[in-house]
Amino acid sequence: MNSTDPGTSGPPVPEQARFCARCDGPVGRGRSGRPGPERGTCPWCGAAYDVRPDLAAGAELVGRADRYRVEAPLVRGARGWSYTARCGSDGALVVLGRLEGPDGPAAGALAVEETEVLLALDVPGLVHARDVVHADGRDGAVRLLVLDHVPGEVLSASRPCPPAEALDAVLGAVPPLAALHRHGLLHADLNPSNLLRGPGGITVLDLGSVRRLGDRESDVWATTGFVAPEIHPGGPGPSVASEVFALGRTLAVLLADFDHVRNHALRLPDPAGVPVLRDDPDLVALLARATDPDPARRHPGVEAFAGEARRVRTRYPASDTGIYTARPGDSGVGVGVLVGAHPDNGPTRRGGGRSAGAAGDPRDARGAPIP
Known part of the structure; x- marks a missing residue:
């Protein structure tokens, strides 16, 4: 290896994104105007941490x-x-x-x-x-x-987005997820940061959490807010049902900017307070079934989720950032989003701004505030 000291270069990890790998407690936070340390001991469980x-x-x-x-x-x-x-x-x-x-x-x-x-x-x-x-x-x-390396923009950078874009994005993720399942594997960490929209459509990223179907022994590395409730010590562990849950959560987070990490880590926001959900009961029904606390009541697979999602998608006009189209060889399951009408067009940010209201105010895809 090169003798350059690791940890001395690279983008700093924002303090609000520093958590202990063992207990998930916040670490490296500043106090009294002083920056937090990038390495040290977790005050909650005593484990060493180093974010460099x-x-x-x-x-x-x-x-x-x-x-x-x-x-x-x-x-x-x-x-x-x-x-x-x-x-x-x-x-x-x-x-x-x-x-x-x-x-x-x-x-x-x-x-x-x-x-x-x-x-x-x-x-x-x-x-x-x-x-x-x-x-x-x-x-x-x-x-x-x-x-x-895949060029494009991860979906977490452009949320919330209009229903057409959000549905296109999760539908675009279904064919590769279904292919993994057919090979006896689970992605196990599906979330907007692991979906990228580029000139060729949606790409599922980050294969480091992939595991065998039926694996009950390996530790689970996943993203808070997208982990099904049955995934806990002593529980059944990741499954196709938990992938459906993550798909539903991903769709919900793309539609509305709510606190999906803490206050709503396992449940959806009240549709009455989210106009984009309040106005479409079928969209709410899709999300509710996919994220049901009982795995047996969810869609039986990602392709079944896609079938219902496509029916909801037909209510919305084609997204102005792409073409609603299936990938070659998909047998009609899922869709891809081609960014722009010309294949040379680059990725386009849509719906990510928060021009109205105070910074950080939760808003849905239409810019309406969420109580």
Whole structure:
């Protein structure tokens, strides 16, 4: 590895996004006008934390298929940092996503057999995994999955958005999710930050939480606000039903800017206070079924969810940012969003502004305040 000290460069993690990996308690918060520390001890459970990048820019990593040079930290998730890198053979830009959690391989590691299945998959709409590399991280050896870099904008950057766009986005995620399920795998961390809208449609990102169907042993790494209630210690664990729950939650969060992390982590906001939901009982029924606390009452699979979502989608005019169209080979299941009428058009931000009201006021896709 390059001798540059890891942790000395890269975008700082905002204090409001710093949480303990063990207990999910807030860490690294400032007081009395002083910035919070980027590393230290969690005041809630005593675990050590460090939010700095643990790989240095310029580090050389060797995989089975190629060599990779780390360029820069990209984003920090539940398992740690991901990075941009360049392939040694052709200079292609790739993303390195960490497979282990901060406590090592036992904390949600993607097993060897699942990794091999992912490397062999070539599914439209699913980011392509091309290699696995090992690196010397700050706290020991780590494995990273080498993924294609996909241009575009993650959906979390443009919420809330109009119903047509929100429905198109979640429908675009259904074919790759269904393909994973057919291969006996679950994505297990579906949320707006892991869906990207680009010139080719919707792409499902971040394969680091992928696990086998029926896996009841591995730790679960997922995003608060999109985790089904049955996923808890001693519970049945992730399943196709929990993927349906995450799809429903993703749609709800794309439609309305409500507190989906704390006050509404497992329930929807009152439709009476959200005009975009109040005016469409069928949309509310779709969300309510997908996010029902009882897995048995949800849609039996993501394709069944898509069937009901398509019927709701027909009520809305075609989105002015894209074409409502199925991907080739989808057999009519799900849709993709082509950004702009011309394939050379770049991604377009839609509905993300909060020009009315105070900054941070919850609003739905129409800009109406949510009580």
